[in-house]
Amino acid sequence: MGGQYKITGDKYPRMRPARRRGRLAALGVACATVLGVLGWGTLQLIDLFTGGDKASAVGAAADCRPTPAKANATPAAVAVPKPAQVTVNVLNATTRSGLAQKTADELKKRGFRVGDVGNAPKEYDKKVKGAGVLVGPAASLKSTLPVLGSQLPGAERRTDAVREGAAVDLIIGDGFKGLAKRADADATLASLAAPRPTPAAEKKSC
Structure with a gap:
């Protein structure tokens, strides 16, 4: 342009190539949005098909739990000697x-x-602070010692292998106050x- 018309200022009129760039940018955004939606949908489908397997595995684990032990219908006989079968040395x-x-x-x-x-041996004499001590062979721990222990509940129980x-x-002992x-x-x-x-033995239901 020449003559009396002059261009002033720092802005210039936009030309058509700028509009094309705008369209390309909008198209790129739309494509990215579509790809994002497709990706999200794919993940949802994967979760949908694999979620059933996880649920069945959890259900199987829940079903395979140990059941509480139940008492046997037949009581077990306990062989306990009578007091007349127990010989006691009182020391x-x-x-x-x-x-x-x-x-x-009294016994x-x-x-x-x-x-x-009589008197207790040296290893016990004046060394028992509690109510008393019950001593017997190893086999007496579940037989004669519990029977004797019924007469003196606070007594300590010991076994002697030899x-x-x-x-x-x-x-x-010093704490004895009577049977x-x-x-x-x-x-x-x-x-x-x-x-x-x-x-009864614990069972598992699977």
């Missing part, structure tokens, strides 16, 4: 005289067989001899 580990004989007499009244009565014979010792009441001791003996249900 005094305290400084109180006559305690062993008095306790031995005899309750049906026990009494063996030796011990000879089936007799058990009742060693009286259990006879009614309580008889109730404990009855519970020891009562049949007990045995739990």
Whole structure:
């Protein structure tokens, strides 16, 4: 353009190529949007088809759980000796005289067989702080010691592997205040001899 017309300012009129670039940009955005939607839909389809397998696996794991053990219908017989079958040596580990004989007499009244009565050996003499200690062979831990323990519930129970014979010792300690009441001791003996249900093996349902 020439003559009297002059172009002023820092802006120039846009030409047609700029419009084409705008269309191309809009087309690119649309394509990206379509691809994004297609990708999202693909993921949803994958989850839809694989989710069933996961659910079935979880269901199978839930079904394959151990069932609680149930008591056996047939009670197990418990062989517990009677007091008349238990020989007890009554030994005094305290400084109180006559305690062993008095306790031995009471045990005899309750049906026990009494063996030796006297002072405790050096390993126990004046060294038992509790009510007492019951000592017997290894086999007595689940037989004669529980029977004798019914008469003195607070006594400690020990086994001696080199011990000879089936007799058990009742060693009286400083905390001894007497045998259990006879009614309580008889109730404990009855519970020891009562049949007990045995739990059945745990089963799994799959």
